[in-house]
Amino acid sequence: MTEDTTGLPSEPGSQWYDNEAGPLVRPYAMTGGRTRPGPTGVRFDLIALVTLDARAPDDTTALGPEHRALVDLCRTDTQSVAELAAGTDLPVGVVRVLLGDLLELGCVTVSRPVPPAQLPDERILREVIEGLRAL
Numbered sequence: 001m002t003e004d005t006t007g008l009p010s011e012p013g014s015q016w017y018d019n020e021a022g023p024l025v026r027p028y029a030m031t032g033g034r035t036r037p038g039p040t041g042v043r044f045d046l047i048a049l050v051t052l053d054a055r056a057p058d059d060t061t062a063l064g065p066e067h068r069a070l071v072d073l074c075r076t077d078t079q080s081v082a083e084l085a086a087g088t089d090l091p092v093g094v095v096r097v098l099l100g101d102l103l104e105l106g107c108v109t110v111s112r113p114v115p116p117a118q119l120p121d122e123r124i125l126r127e128v129i130e131g132l133r134a135l
Contacts, residue, residue, distance in 0.1 A: 030066050030094055037100020042110050044096040046082040049111045050074055056107040063107075066090065066098055071107055 037044060052074040060068045069088045073079055079087070085095045102108045 030064070030090070030098070034097050037096050037103070042100070042103060043112075044081050044099055044110065045112065046080065046092065047113055048081050049078050049113065050081065050084060050099060051078045051109050051111070053106055053109050060107075063102075063105075066094070067102060067107075070095070070098055070102060074108055 042048075050070075052071065056071070060071050063071065066088065070084055073084055073087045081092065081095060081099065084099070085092045088095065090098075099108065099110070103110060
């Protein structure tokens with residue numbers, strides 16, 4: 001196998017085609033090797049809703065770039081964990097760990113949607129609608 005002037009193999013098909021992708025940062029580097037969101041005890045389901053806390057500091061320069069990206073996404077509107085992962089183009093596991101950090105710092109609040117078992121029964125809702133129509 002021969003090498004070109006860049007030191008890369010010059011055989012066809014042996015080159016990397018992701019030069020445009022830029023530098024690669026492994027997920028464990030973004031989370032400091034952690035795989036679980038801190039000792040907060042909050043579960044970050046995909047549908048958990050994340051809101052920027054009103055008491056969050058305006059100066060986010062002390063945070064890492066990934067943390068700041070999450071804060072910026074939450075600044076405009078409440079987002080689900082899945083939306084945050086898609087918006088930052090990060091794996092969901094990484095987003096969960098980063099959200100745990102932000103929660104501990106008081107930057108965000110997390111709420112869980114109402115479980116389906118606690119939603120009103122469809123039959124009852126139909127009866128209410130029929131009653132309102134009868135008025």
